[in-house]
Amino acid sequence: MADTSSPAPNTRRPTREEAEQAVRVLLSWAGEDPEREGLLDTPSRVARAYEEFFQGYAVNPEELLQRTFSEVEDYDEIVLLRDIRFESHCEHHMAPIIGRAHVAYLPRRRVVGISKLARLVDAYARRFQIQERLTAQIANTIDSVLQPHGTAVIIEAGHQCMTTRGVHRPGVSMVTSRMLGVFRENSDTRKELMAMLNRPTIGELSA
Numbered sequence: 001m002a003d004t005s006s007p008a009p010n011t012r013r014p015t016r017e018e019a020e021q022a023v024r025v026l027l028s029w030a031g032e033d034p035e036r037e038g039l040l041d042t043p044s045r046v047a048r049a050y051e052e053f054f055q056g057y058a059v060n061p062e063e064l065l066q067r068t069f070s071e072v073e074d075y076d077e078i079v080l081l082r083d084i085r086f087e088s089h090c091e092h093h094m095a096p097i098i099g100r101a102h103v104a105y106l107p108r109r110r111v112v113g114i115s116k117l118a119r120l121v122d123a124y125a126r127r128f129q130i131q132e133r134l135t136a137q138i139a140n141t142i143d144s145v146l147q148p149h150g151t152a153v154i155i156e157a158g159h160q161c162m163t164t165r166g167v168h169r170p171g172v173s174m175v176t177s178r179m180l181g182v183f184r185e186n187s188d189t190r191k192e193l194m195a196m197l198n199r200p201t202i203g204e205l206s207a
């Protein structure tokens with residue numbers, strides 16, 4: 001799938017002042033007076049919030065996985081990092097998508113530090129997204145950089161564009177998955193992954 005969430009290379013990045021002016025226009029469009037005292041600092045706050053929400057555009061996801069550990073010849077089982085909470089924004093309405101990602105791979109020779117899998121989720125989540133592309137991008141990057149026997153990504157998320165506007169359906173979650181290599185080809189490996197996902201969480205075990 002093409003990486004259509006990356007900024008176009010020849011798109012000029014607007015200045016901070018232009019971004020703040022755009023926020024003033026949206027405030028007026030909503031029916032507000034952007035010169036009202038309580039709103040005077042809002043354009044600057046929104047510009048800063050956007051820098052935080054969309055940090056992913058400044059990250060090279062492949063670089064995150066460059067540091068690997070190879071002295072793991074004996075380890076030939078699934079590695080699963082589950083319940084990775086993430087925050088993203090839908091590209092249709094610019095509304096939050098909040099969910100959890102489960103990321104698994106079956107290493108071939110190399111393993112990666114587990115925090116890097118969470119960083120990878122953020123690198124793609126902190127962009128304008130649709131959930132299907134987010135899921136595929138995470139899986140494809142692990143697969144191409146680590147070249148494991150298989151990669152699996154499962155994402156469950158709530159879309160505020162469905163809860164706070166439009167069809168207004170709170171409580172609905174969207175589940176997407178991308179299975180590559182052995183997770184796609186071998187139903188036993190896939191079942192083993194599902195069993196790992198269904199085990200109680202650490203929180204549940206100690207409760």
Ligand SMILES: Nc1nc2c(ncn2[C@@H]2O[C@H](COP(=O)(O)OP(=O)(O)OP(=O)(O)O)[C@@H](O)[C@H]2O)c(=O)[nH]1
Nearest residue numbers: 090091092093129130131132159161162165166167
């Ligand atoms: N497949 C997919 N759809 C999404 C995602 N996030 C939001 N959408 C949907 O994108 C669609 C956009 O549909 P449009 O008809 O162009 O926009 P709209 O008139 O605002 O649609 P409504 O949300 O139905 O009011 C909506 O059905 C959203 O629910 C996502 O991650 N994946």
Ligand SMILES: [Zn+2]
Nearest residue numbers: 090092093161
């Ligand atoms: Zn949306």
